[in-house]
Structure formats: structure tokens, C-alpha cells
Amino acid sequence: xxxxxxYVSYNTVHKxxxxxxxxxxxxxxxxxVIVAIGSxxxxxxxxxxxxxxxxxxxxxxxxxxxxxxxxxHPTKIQWIDEVQEQLKGKKVLLIDEVDDxxxxxxxxxxxxxxxxxxxxxxxxxxxxxxxxxxxxxxxIKRYFPALEIEDIWIxxxxxxxDIEDHTNREKAMLLNNG
Amino acid sequence: xxxxxxYVSYNTVHKxxxxxxxxxxxxxxxxxVIVAIGSxxxxxxxxxxxxxxxxxxxxxxxxxxxxxxxxxHPTKIQWIDEVQEQLKGKKVLLIDEVDDxxxxxxxxxxxxxxxxxxxxxxxxxxxxxxxxxxxxxxxIKRYFPALEIEDIWIxxxxxxxDIEDHTNREKAMLLNNG
Numbered sequence: 001x002x003x004x005x006x007y008v009s010y011n012t013v014h015k016x017x018x019x020x021x022x023x024x025x026x027x028x029x030x031x032x033v034i035v036a037i038g039s040x041x042x043x044x045x046x047x048x049x050x051x052x053x054x055x056x057x058x059x060x061x062x063x064x065x066x067x068x069x070x071x072x073h074p075t076k077i078q079w080i081d082e083v084q085e086q087l088k089g090k091k092v093l094l095i096d097e098v099d100d101x102x103x104x105x106x107x108x109x110x111x112x113x114x115x116x117x118x119x120x121x122x123x124x125x126x127x128x129x130x131x132x133x134x135x136x137x138x139x140i141k142r143y144f145p146a147l148e149i150e151d152i153w154i155x156x157x158x159x160x161x162d163i164e165d166h167t168n169r170e171k172a173m174l175l176n177n178g
Numbered sequence: 179x180x181x182x183x184x185y186v187s188y189n190t191v192h193k194x195x196x197x198x199x200x201x202x203x204x205x206x207x208x209x210x211v212i213v214a215i216g217s218x219x220x221x222x223x224x225x226x227x228x229x230x231x232x233x234x235x236x237x238x239x240x241x242x243x244x245x246x247x248x249x250x251h252p253t254k255i256q257w258i259d260e261v262q263e264q265l266k267g268k269k270v271l272l273i274d275e276v277d278d279x280x281x282x283x284x285x286x287x288x289x290x291x292x293x294x295x296x297x298x299x300x301x302x303x304x305x306x307x308x309x310x311x312x313x314x315x316x317x318i319k320r321y322f323p324a325l326e327i328e329d330i331w332i333x334x335x336x337x338x339x340d341i342e343d344h345t346n347r348e349k350a351m352l353l354n355n356g
Contacts, residue, residue: 010188014341039227039234042220047336049217056217057256058236078235079259158225163192 006149007170008125010157016125016146017044021051024093029121029142031093033086037061037108038078040097043158044125048095057086061104074107087115094120098154099127099145106134113139126154184327185348186303188335194303194324195222199229202271207299207320209271211264215239215286216256218275221336222303226273235264239282252285265293272298276332277305277323284312291317304332 024031031054036045038060045056060077064070080086092112099105105122112120120140127145136143160166202209209232214223216238223234238255241248258264270290277283283300290298298318305323314321338344 010192010335011341011345014188014335014338018341036220036236038236039224042214042224042234042236043336046217046220050337050339055240055255056220056238058214058216058220058238060234060236062233077233081257081259157188157192158221159228160192161228163189163196167189 005153005155005169007155007166007173008157009167009170010163012170013043013125013157014047017047018051020123020144020146021048023144024052024121024123027142029093029119030091031121032090033057033092035059035080035092035094035108035112037094037096037104040156041095044097044123045095048093048123052093054093059108061108063104074104076111084115087112087117090117092117092120093123095123097125097156099124099132100130102132102134102136106132106136109136109140113137128152128154183331183333183347185333185344185351186335187345187348188341190348191221191303191335192225195225196229198301198322198324199226201322202230202299202301205320207271207297208269209299210268211235211270213237213258213270213272213286213290215272215274215282218334219273222275222301223273226271226301230271232271237286239286241282252282254289262293265290265295268295270295270298271301273301275303275334277302277310278308280310280312280314284310284314287314287318291315306330306332 034045034054034056036042036056036058038058049056057080059079061074062077096105109120121142122140123144125146127148128151129148130151157166212223212232212234214220214234214236216236227234235258237257239252240255274283287298299320300318301322303324305326306329307326308329335344
């Protein structure tokens with residue numbers, strides 16, 4: 001991989017999520033609910049619902065408070081109403097777009113475990129192969145990254161100013177690496 | 179329009195949302211928060227955040243309860259924590275993918291108005307030109323549909339089994355109509 005940035009198109013995201021859905025459906029993990037970590041997990045979560053149709057709860061996690069000031073720890077922007085009843089004894093599929101430092105995912109998993117779900121499985125599009133700032137607790141037994149990738153800048157389609165240019169850059173990148 | 183189904187690719191969705199964001203930024207409406215109606219509003223809401231960076235709250239609205247039984251009225255699957263404090267006096271941009279019968283949007287607007295926001299503006303990708311089952315209350319003064327469209331089956335990309343086939347069908351459709 002010689003590129004400085006790793007471009008991912010929407011259609012690639014869709015195919016990665018479909019592949020993960022098929023992997024989960026073939027596994028013995030049958031989730032009751034999907035929890036999407038906002039805002040990065042919204043798009044993968046909505047796509048997986050096409051293949052694994054479960055209610056989606058969204059949680060907003062950010063390093064920026066509503067006051068827009070940067071914080072050193074993740075902050076809850078939105079949480080789940082009556083979360084105790086929604087998660088207790090449930091099999092939860094927790095979704096985010098990327099596992100970078102693992103700080104957000106680790107925080108979210110630890111918070112959700114407080115409500116005694118039966119299990120939490122973690123799904124991400126990309127896991128960056130790097131030293132992580134946090135580990136998953138031992139309760140996390142299933143981890144579904146669609147791709148493992150070196151520590152590089154991943155350019156997701158939803159962040160694109162010009163989506164046609166973005167899509168073409170992915171195409172050129174894949175041709176160069178093919 | 180001779181097609182029975184109206185195909186929309188991800189890149190088209192992205193461009194429609196970007197166009198709406200530019201329209202809103204040029205207007206005198208400056209939202210404080212985005213409220214995404216799940217699950218259809220998740221993807222447009224995440225995209226608009228790229229252009230108008232505001233906190234996203236997700237609300238889950240469905241005609242199916244958590245028990246999966248169909249209901250005649252919309253049901254809240256998820257609501258906003260401390261909603262009174264989050265919305266009071268705020269300018270809210272409420273997002274869904276389609277304005278079909280207006281039942282879900284109308285319900286959601288009426289529920290949100292209870293928390294005394296300063297204003298709620300409604301944004302959708304497509305407004306179907308048909309008789310609606312519900313009207314917006316008079317408090318709704320701004321309505322941003324990216325496209326007005328006849329009452330036809332809109333095929334969104336996130337519902338696609340085969341996303342390459344879906345994208346090609348949009349291309350063929352646009353060529354036929356061009």
C-alpha cells in the first residue's frame with residue numbers, strides 16, 4: 001500500500017457490510033438488536049438492517065460536547081431510553097465505521113455491559129492495525145471487522161466534498177494496487 | 179417517467195443532500211441540531227453533517243413494534259434522552275428519506291413540537307406528489323425536499339441486495355429518460 005489515503009466508495013461500504021452480514025448469519029450469533037454508534041456507525045447500521053432486520057438503537061458518542069469543546073474522553077451525546085429494558089438479556093450487535101484507537105468502542109462497550117446484555121458483538125468496516133489506547137473487556141467474544149488495514153487515513157464516502165471525484169480516486173487506487 | 183421503479187444510487191443521494199445543505203446554508207435557517215428519523219433518515223443525516231456540522235439525535239419511528247407486529251400508527255422505537263433540554267428553544271432540522279403518506283413525518287413533527295423548539299424545518303430526499311394522510315402543523319414553515327416525484331416505488335441504495343446491479347439500473351433509467 002503506497003497511497004497516503006485509503007479511499008472507500010459507497011458501493012464498497014455496501015459490499016463490505018453485506019459480506020459481514022452473511023458472515024454473521026452463518027455464525028451462531030443471532031443478534032436481537034443493533035446499536036449504531038453515531039455518527040460513523042449510522043450508515044453501516046442502516047445497510048446491515050437490509051440483510052439482518054433488527055431494531056436499530058442509536059447512541060451518539062463524541063469527543064466534542066454539545067458546547068463543541070474538545071474533550072479527552074468520549075462523551076455521550078445521545079443514549080438509549082429505558083436502556084435497561086432494551087438491552088437486558090439481549091444479544092447486541094454494536095456497529096461503528098472504524099476501530100482506530102479503540103477508545104470510543106471500548107467506552108461504548110463498557111457502558112453497554114452495565115445493562116447486562118447476554119452478549120455484545122462488535123462490527124466495524126475497518127480495523128486499523130496499530131497499538132490501541134483501550135482493550136475490549138473479556139466479555140467481548142466476537143469481533144467482526146470487514147477489513148484489517150494499516151494505520152492510514154481512511155476516506156469514507158460520506159465525508160466527501162465531491163463524491164464523483166472520491167469514487168474515481170478509489171477506482172484509481174484499486175487499479176494501482178491491483 | 180415510464181419506469182415502474184425509480185432507482186437512486188448512493189452517489190445521487192450524496193449529491194441531493196449536498197444540494198439541500200447548500201440551499202439551507204444560503205437560507206436564513208441555521209439549525210442548532212439535526213434529528214434523524216430512523217432508520218431511513220440515518221444516511222441522509224450523516225451525509226448532511228459533512229456540510230452542516232451539528233449534533234445528530236436519532237429517533238426510531240416504526241409501524242412495527244419491538245414485537246414485530248404491524249401497527250396502524252407510528253410507534254417510537256427510540257426517543258431522545260432529556261429531550262426537553264435538548265430541543266427547547268432550538269432550531270431543529272428533521273430528516274427522513276421520503277415524504278410518502280406524511281404519516282411518520284407528521285407524527286414526528288407533532289411529538290417534537292411538544293418540547294417547544296424555536297423552529298422545526300423538514301428535509302427529505304423525495305416528496306411523493308400524492309394525497310397525504312396527514313398535514314404538517316402550521317408551525318412548519320420550511321420544507322426542503324430535494325426532489326418532488328410522482329407516486330412511484332423509489333428504490334434506495336441501502337435496500338439493494340446487489341449494489342452494482344442497482345447502480346447500473348439507475349444509470350440505464352437516467353439514459354432512458356435523458
